[in-house]
Amino acid sequence: MSAIDDVAAELARLPGIGKKTATRLTYFLLKQPRSALERLAEAITALGTRVAACSVCGNWSDADPCGICADARRDAGLVCVVEEASDIAAIERSGEYRGVYHVLGGHVSPLDGIGPEDLRIDPLRARVANGGAVREVILATNASLEGEVTATYVRGVLEPHGVKVSRIALGLPVGGDLEYADGLTIARALAARREMGS
Amino acid sequence: MPLVTTPAIILHAFKYSDTSKIVRLATREYGVQSAIAKGASRPKSRFGASLQVLSQGTAHLYFRPTAELQTLSAFDVAEQHPALAHDLGRYAAASALAELMLRCAPSEPHLALFDFVGAQLDHLATVPPQRVATAALAGLWAMVTALGFAPTVSACVRDGRALDEGAVGFSVPDGGFLCARCTRERTTTVLEGPDRRALEQLLAGSDELPAGWTSRHAAAHRRLLARFIEHHLAEGHPLKALAFWETAAWNGTS
Ligand SMILES: [Zn+2]
Ligand SMILES: [Zn+2]
Numbered sequence: 001m002s003a004i005d006d007v008a009a010e011l012a013r014l015p016g017i018g019k020k021t022a023t024r025l026t027y028f029l030l031k032q033p034r035s036a037l038e039r040l041a042e043a044i045t046a047l048g049t050r051v052a053a054c055s056v057c058g059n060w061s062d063a064d065p066c067g068i069c070a071d072a073r074r075d076a077g078l079v080c081v082v083e084e085a086s087d088i089a090a091i092e093r094s095g096e097y098r099g100v101y102h103v104l105g106g107h108v109s110p111l112d113g114i115g116p117e118d119l120r121i122d123p124l125r126a127r128v129a130n131g132g133a134v135r136e137v138i139l140a141t142n143a144s145l146e147g148e149v150t151a152t153y154v155r156g157v158l159e160p161h162g163v164k165v166s167r168i169a170l171g172l173p174v175g176g177d178l179e180y181a182d183g184l185t186i187a188r189a190l191a192a193r194r195e196m197g198s
Numbered sequence: 199m200p201l202v203t204t205p206a207i208i209l210h211a212f213k214y215s216d217t218s219k220i221v222r223l224a225t226r227e228y229g230v231q232s233a234i235a236k237g238a239s240r241p242k243s244r245f246g247a248s249l250q251v252l253s254q255g256t257a258h259l260y261f262r263p264t265a266e267l268q269t270l271s272a273f274d275v276a277e278q279h280p281a282l283a284h285d286l287g288r289y290a291a292a293s294a295l296a297e298l299m300l301r302c303a304p305s306e307p308h309l310a311l312f313d314f315v316g317a318q319l320d321h322l323a324t325v326p327p328q329r330v331a332t333a334a335l336a337g338l339w340a341m342v343t344a345l346g347f348a349p350t351v352s353a354c355v356r357d358g359r360a361l362d363e364g365a366v367g368f369s370v371p372d373g374g375f376l377c378a379r380c381t382r383e384r385t386t387t388v389l390e391g392p393d394r395r396a397l398e399q400l401l402a403g404s405d406e407l408p409a410g411w412t413s414r415h416a417a418a419h420r421r422l423l424a425r426f427i428e429h430h431l432a433e434g435h436p437l438k439a440l441a442f443w444e445t446a447a448w449n450g451t452s
Contacts, residue, residue, distance in 0.1 A: 110443065111210050111297055113442070145252060145279070148280065152285070153286055180241035
C-alpha cells in the first residue's frame with residue numbers, strides 16, 4: 001500500500017469518517033507544509049505516550065492526578081459519577097459544577113458481557129471508604145435502562161458507607177446520553193438531583 | 199421497499215458509526231430482525247430516547263424479506279419497563295430472556311413466542327421482590343419449553359421407565375429425569391426430593407417460593423438451567439447475559 005492509501009485507511013477508521021472523507025482529508029494533508037504534518041503526527045503520538053487515565057478519577061489527562069483532581073478550589077467532598085470520560089466535558093460545559101468526578105468506563109450490559117466487575121466501581125468504593133472525605137456522590141450515568149441499572153448497582157455498593165447518594169435528574173427527552181445534553185440542561189439536572197432511596 | 203408496521207421488542211441496541219444505531223428486534227410478524235436506525239446517535243434525533251433495550255412498542259420498518267439488515271424508520275414506545283432497572287435480578291433475568299430470543303429463536307415469525315416474551319418482561323418488572331429469582335427461573339424454563347426443548351420429567355428420559363418418588367437423577371445431556379437404574383449408570387446431578395419438587399413447580403410455570411427455598415437453592419437451579427440451555431440451545435455460542443444472570447455477580451444472595 002502507498003503512503004496515501006495508508007493514511008486514508010487509518011483516517012477511515014475514525015468515527016463519522018467514510019472512505020470518501022478520508023481520501024479528501026489525505027489530499028488536504030498532502031498540500032500542508034512538512035512542519036504542519038510533523039506537528040500533527042507528534043500531537044497524535046503524544047496521545048499514546050503522555051495521556052493516561054487519572055489514578056484518582058479515571059479521566060484522561062497529561063498529569064496524574066488530573067487537573068480537576070489537583071485543583072484545590074474544587075470540592076473534593078462532592079463526587080460526580082459518569083459513564084465515560086467524555087461525559088466530564090459535557091458537565092464542565094454547564095459551568096455549574098465545582099466538585100470532582102469518577103469515571104466508571106461504561107455501564108452494566110449483560111448482553112455485551114459487561115458486568116459491575118468490569119467497571120471502575122471498586123476504586124469508587126475505595127474513594128468513599130477512605131477517611132470519609134466524600135460527603136455526596138452524584139450518579140450521572142445516562143438516563144437509559146443500562147445507565148439506571150448501573151446507578152442502582154453503585155448505590156447498593158455505596159450504601160454501607162453511609163455517604164449521601166443522589167441521582168441526576170436528567171430526563172429521557174435528550175436521548176438519555178449525557179454527552180448530547182446542552183450545558184443548561186445539565187445545570188438544571190444537577191440542581192434538581194434527588195437522593196436515591198433503597 | 200415497503201414500509202411495514204409491527205409490534206416489536208428491542209432485544210439489543212448498539213452504536214453503529216458516529217451517528218447511527220443498530221437494533222435487534224423481536225417482531226411479532228417478521229420474526230427476529232436487525233435494523234439500522236439512521237441518525238439515532240445524533241443529539242436531536244427523531245428517535246429521541248425510544249431505542250432502549252427491552253422496550254416494547256411498534257416498529258416501522260422498510261422491510262425486504264431477503265435483507266440481512268432492515269431500515270428502521272420509527273419506533274413508537276409503548277412500555278420501557280423502568281422498574282427493571284431498579285433491581286439487578288430483574289434486569290439480569292430480562293436480559294437473559296432477550297438473549298435467548300435473539301440467539302435461539304427460529305428465524306421465521308413465532309407469534310406465541312413473541313407474546314410470551316412480552317408478557318415475561320411485564321411480569322419480571324412487576325413481580326414482588328422476594329419472587330424475582332423464582333419468576334426468572336420459571337420464565338426461562340418456559341422459554342426453553344416454548345423453543346421446543348422442554349426437559350422430560352414425567353418418566354425416565356432414556357428408557358421411559360416410571361420414576362420413583364423422592365430423589366431423582368437429572369441428566370443435562372439426555373434432557374431430563376432418569377430412573378434409578380439409569381441414575382446408577384450415568385454420572386448425573388441428583389435432585390433431592392425438595393429440589394425435584396421445586397423444579398417440577400418451576401416447570402409448571404409457578405413462581406411461588408418452594409418449601410425451604412434459600413438463595414443456595416436458587417443458585418443451584420440457576421446453574422442447572424444454564425447448563426441445560428448451553429447444552430441444548432446455545433450451539434456453542436457464548437450466552438453472556440445468561441452467564442451474568444447465572445452467577446448473580448451483583449450480590450450472590452438472590
Ligand atoms: Zn482525576
Ligand atoms: Zn431409565
